[in-house]
Amino acid sequence: MFAYYVKVALHNTQRNKVLAALMVLAIAVGIGASMTTLTVMHLLSGDPLPGRSQHIYYPQIDVNPQSKGREPLDMLDYRTAMDLWSSDKADQQALVANSMVKVRTPYSTRPALMLPMVSTTSDFFSMFDVPFRYGQAWSKSDDASRTRVAVISSRLNDKLFGGRNSVGKTLRLADSDVRIIGVLDAWRPSPLFYKVRGGRFTDGDTSAFYKKTDDVFMPFAASLEVNAGNFQAFTCWSAPDPNEDLRNAPCVWVALWARLNSAAKVNAYRSYLQNYADQQKAAGRIKYADDIRLRSLMQWLDFNRVVPSNVKLQTALAFSFLLICLTNVVGLLLAKFLRHSGEIGLRRALGATRTAVFFQCLIESAIIGLLGGLGGLLLTLFGLYLVRLQPVAYADLAHMDVSMFLVTFALALATSLLAGALPALRASLTPTALQLKLL
């Protein structure tokens, strides 16, 4: 029976090609627009560390002595960060500070580059599951002894060493020689979570959170010596002396990431933070001891509203457009089914039940939906291609994945069935006798 319905539906679809084409086009355009924006949204709002993010936390303390007791600053000052880090209360933890560093090699005469550097501690790589192509990360003792070693990105390795194993080679960072001990494999977390901060001050323009990974990674203490004077504060509560070391400045510029493997550990860490803040308040260094935060990675990303508001707006627009296409298709299907009232009346007279008529009409809409879905898929691929041409940081991420591929067809089918339900119901209620008389 199903095969027969499909046959009839295909026949009916071909009878009015223009009308069918219009409906397929409406669904295809609606689906194409919605799926393009939904795919971008899906890529940008995903978990940058799947399977791990629930154990990663971002502790914050209101270190500003002039605080008004509102949200604590997005980063920590040097002293607080070092105190928390050296207490070693978490399962794993890493300090993170960012700067631009001048990079040269003794092996070529190419002009120096200014590249983003991450100053961090050894746990960074294992905690965030960073893949290595050559060599490995530095050890805890390298952190303590301020060993001048560096891990570089595969991109920089390609640029400077043609992709060959560069472990053991020397890099000139600012004015010091640093030995390469590791080269990362392709690593592109989306967003670049360890640099996410200050999202609420960006006015929704957060595309910078989706930049590519940094090129140079160095032990925290060693990098402060090597790249001295080139670190920038996130913000300051009073004007620092630009010629003075940032370590003593009234500024926040260091982030701390902690890995806490169980709920008990999280609670213990939270009370540790509270104790620390209470002590510091007693010592007169901070003003609001209760103003602490311990957000998980995903909570921190949500707090920073990482998905650019442009992308959200585009998605909302695309779905409103799909809704309009949907009402359009409902109207056209209604016209189509009512035009066939004569045959429907005849079929009813020959014994077809209302349910049979309803399902037959629904199958007709589903066929249009599938064709529209196919067109929508092609339009989505084209839309994503257009996104990749845009000058935005996340352009290279815009690709369709399996889940989005399936969602496309599910959406197309759901759209057409939804669109078909009402007209099909209306058609199945066709009064038999009246239609026969008119035939």
Added chain:
Amino acid sequence: MQIRFVLAALRKHRLATFLIALQISLACAVLCNACFLIVQQVHAMRIDSGVDEARLGTVKLSGFDPKSANDFNARVVDALRHVDGVQSVSVISGVPFGEPGVRAGIGLDPDYKQFGGVIDFYLGDDHAAHDFGLHLISGRMPSPDDYMPVTKFVPSNAPVLITRTLAEHLWPGQNPLGKQFWGLDTQFRVIGVLDHLSVSQPGGSEAKDPDWSVFVPAIAGPNLAGKYLIRAQPNDMPRVMREAREAALKAAPDAVLDTDQSHSLSRLRHSYFESARVMVKLLAGVVVALLGTTALGIVGLASFWVTQRRKQIGTRRALGATRGDILRYFQIENFIIVSFGILLGMLLAYGLSLELMRSYEVPRLPFGYMPIGAAALWILGQLAVLVPALRASAITPVEAIRTL
């Protein structure tokens, strides 16, 4: 007279009528908001930076030793001045549409009890105010003794040129000349008021208005080095910038040229608004697709109705209705349906606007957009129904009698 027929007929096709009206209302809601967003973006892109963009370019160098900054500045400025076509070179801290330079919160008293907002400070040497082409509307330009070395991020107790908008925000209705404000651990005194001077990242910083910036006269040195402003003839700009970049690198071989920032100001402005332009194109695309889809929906349903009512139309024609009567019948019918849609659409447009305000930080949709959207949809409806209606009016009375 016709309206009674029309309403009677529509009552028989409640479902189809409701669908078309619903589609029009959705279109109206999206149309009004999309148009408003387009106007917003275009307005933001049209911002007056207050500087002579067409004649200006900037070169940014980094990676040099701050201890040798004086010598470094002298070498680079000299090299840039010798580039053919360069009229003037100055040392600055930033430019509109470039990277954020000095930015800080200010207060109207030393204790910041009265917070003035976060503003941009543009520092520049004794050529900069002139090179920028700043337009003074009251007070005076900095005199030679106003230029002082930069101690922290700005010279201490510096005289400043303030924009009209910022002055009006800080001291509403008062003469800003001679007024003081505090920030960056020092105080500032207003000596002149500028027509415009936009912040480095208009629309993207904490400044509540793109004109919240001040110009601070300063002397180049260790804390003001590496960023240079070049003035040249507009038509000469691309060549001058190309040669200036090479000349700067030649004069300072161990420094790194910032290739993203070292461009003419027109080019920086162009790339600054790149994403806004993409958004405008996208919104315009949505509007076109929306109107197209809605028109197709109207044509589709009207054609169906014409086919369905052939006999009735023929009968009416046989009973003396003119072609014009039939044509007007369909036009009135369309007008009524579209009007229903618009009525509902205005409510939806308002709802959508509230939702956008919440998630996209745009102002509320002004009421002026509603009549424009309504008029657009009325016209669209009339155009879309015209073809089916003309076909209906072409039905001859004979046709009705033949098939009866």
